Amino acid sequence: MAMKSTIKTRTFFAALLAGLVASAPGIAQSPASSVTRSALTSGEIRASRAFDTAKKLGPPELYAFLKPMPKGAELHYHLSGGVYAETFLAEAVEQGLCIDPVAARFAQPGPGMMHAQTEPCSPGTVPASEAVKDQKLYDRLVDALSMRSFFPSSGVSGHDQFFSGNRVNGPTGFMGEWLAEVATRAADQNELYLEIMTSPNFRKSIALSASVPWPADAEDSITRDQLAKLRDALMGAGVLNEIPAGRKEMDDAEAAQRAIEKCSGQAVEPPACRIKIHYIFTIGRGQPPVQVFAQALIGFALNSADPRFAGINIAAPEDGRIAMKDYHLHMQMLDYLHSIYPNVNITLHAGELAPGLVPPEGLRFHIREAIELGHAQRIGHGVDVFYEDDAAGLLREMAEKHIMVEINLTSNDGILGVTGADHPLAGYRAAHVPVALSTDDEGNSRIDLTHEYVKGAEEQGLTYVDLKQMARTSFEHAFLSGVSLWTAPDDFTHRKSACAALIAAASKPNADCAALLSASEKAAMQWELERRFAIFEAAMR
Numbered sequence: 001m002a003m004k005s006t007i008k009t010r011t012f013f014a015a016l017l018a019g020l021v022a023s024a025p026g027i028a029q030s031p032a033s034s035v036t037r038s039a040l041t042s043g044e045i046r047a048s049r050a051f052d053t054a055k056k057l058g059p060p061e062l063y064a065f066l067k068p069m070p071k072g073a074e075l076h077y078h079l080s081g082g083v084y085a086e087t088f089l090a091e092a093v094e095q096g097l098c099i100d101p102v103a104a105r106f107a108q109p110g111p112g113m114m115h116a117q118t119e120p121c122s123p124g125t126v127p128a129s130e131a132v133k134d135q136k137l138y139d140r141l142v143d144a145l146s147m148r149s150f151f152p153s154s155g156v157s158g159h160d161q162f163f164s165g166n167r168v169n170g171p172t173g174f175m176g177e178w179l180a181e182v183a184t185r186a187a188d189q190n191e192l193y194l195e196i197m198t199s200p201n202f203r204k205s206i207a208l209s210a211s212v213p214w215p216a217d218a219e220d221s222i223t224r225d226q227l228a229k230l231r232d233a234l235m236g237a238g239v240l241n242e243i244p245a246g247r248k249e250m251d252d253a254e255a256a257q258r259a260i261e262k263c264s265g266q267a268v269e270p271p272a273c274r275i276k277i278h279y280i281f282t283i284g285r286g287q288p289p290v291q292v293f294a295q296a297l298i299g300f301a302l303n304s305a306d307p308r309f310a311g312i313n314i315a316a317p318e319d320g321r322i323a324m325k326d327y328h329l330h331m332q333m334l335d336y337l338h339s340i341y342p343n344v345n346i347t348l349h350a351g352e353l354a355p356g357l358v359p360p361e362g363l364r365f366h367i368r369e370a371i372e373l374g375h376a377q378r379i380g381h382g383v384d385v386f387y388e389d390d391a392a393g394l395l396r397e398m399a400e401k402h403i404m405v406e407i408n409l410t411s412n413d414g415i416l417g418v419t420g421a422d423h424p425l426a427g428y429r430a431a432h433v434p435v436a437l438s439t440d441d442e443g444n445s446r447i448d449l450t451h452e453y454v455k456g457a458e459e460q461g462l463t464y465v466d467l468k469q470m471a472r473t474s475f476e477h478a479f480l481s482g483v484s485l486w487t488a489p490d491d492f493t494h495r496k497s498a499c500a501a502l503i504a505a506a507s508k509p510n511a512d513c514a515a516l517l518s519a520s521e522k523a524a525m526q527w528e529l530e531r532r533f534a535i536f537e538a539a540m541r
Helices: 002-022 042-057 059-066 085-095 135-144 158-162 175-188 203-211 224-237 243-261 289-305 321-325 327-340 366-372 391-401 409-416 425-430 449-460 464-476 511-519 521-538
Strands: 072-078 098-100 191-197 276-284 309-315 347-350 378-381 404-407 435-437 486-488 491-495
Touching: 042 059, 042 449, 042 464, 042 521, 059 449, 072 404, 072 435, 072 464, 085 135, 085 175, 158 409, 175 191, 175 243, 191 309, 191 521, 203 224, 203 289, 224 289, 224 327, 243 289, 276 289, 289 309, 289 327, 309 327, 309 347, 321 327, 327 366, 347 366, 366 378, 366 391, 391 425, 404 425, 409 449, 425 435, 425 449, 435 449, 435 464, 449 464, 464 491, 464 521, 511 521
Parallel strands: 072 191, 191 276, 276 309, 347 378, 378 404, 404 435
Antiparallel strands: 486 491
């Protein structure tokens, strides 16, 4: 059996290598899309020529070409990391916060002061309103609140800077402003849809979980019966009582967002108003097990009650001590809650690891457990896939189940030091695993989605057609309601018969297609993406 398994693995990786060669620049075959140049439309041929010309001229020219290109959906986006440092500092001034000028970070609020300061700043700190007037201090603060100007040094890695916590004690209560900022940026790059990782403030509810003891014999593993009893205990303690207040918090944030964007509900709206947004409830994996389970329970219940929430994720550094120790427990929690709330979508940070960051044993199972036990429909990052046990089998499973990977090139470079040929993107594509580009924390990384398209082209050899297929893939795997526009999963060659007619720049759906689109949020967005591609490609000369 061992010999047969080894032969299968070698055969798979031989095929994988062939796929990688075929996906190299200048080779017609794309392993992810199986599209040859002879199958391209005239618009795609023109756009590919313009893309190749821009690429030869350099990254700035390529950025200018790719910025108006339709990009579909951004599926891996942390709201708190999507906001730029300059926004935080302006809001700190508005909220009357204080700055520690030595540490270049927000000062700890005084006793009884949760957010805004109502008294003079404590000794050694200065008002944010004064701090931002000092250009040198302002620059240090922007650097501290992001990856700008960061260069690794002895004892300080990109991972350390990214997860530094320098945004702790910063401005709060600005979710509407943050949503407006990120939606405006998305619209400016011809994106259509955002799935944003964020959650209402459920701190009081999560604190109630402290009254519920974790089973003494469940340090490494827990049964469904034990989890059922814990769920009953947590509900009895009132951890779900704040869900109406959480929904109201989102109502208020969206109302503020619409006011900032000047959305009036008229037929013609500002571009940012047309960006569709859903939310991914995000669980922090660095807390004691009962608190993680309480968060997960709240998240599943909120998703079931509020259609704006499209799924669940679990975040925080995957290499953290608790995250590594309790990873299997966390997947068991999700497995149990999935049995109670089977219609809640799940996307999981998994495999955001690299050799040396954790012991080799820690690289062997996270992605597989996220899929097989955590019921993940998408994987965020997935960087360590080739270090997992039976990587070939795992990739086959992901391809067969159409488990998409949210690829974050800049984030993986800055946090893990994984870039270029060290990144598994080419391997995923060769194995026919669906992939799409995303930014992760664009404000922290000082990027946008267009930057990731440029990075994909420059460092990963992606072509215009590859990028177009990834944009389509993003919608195919978005947590939108309704059926897909396409007849088969991840096959973008045939649309459903009702909408099979050519989609041109000025197209309007016929009656049958309009009926399909009105019944499917997903198909409607996919049809609009195709229309925007038609507009973009028609402009090519």
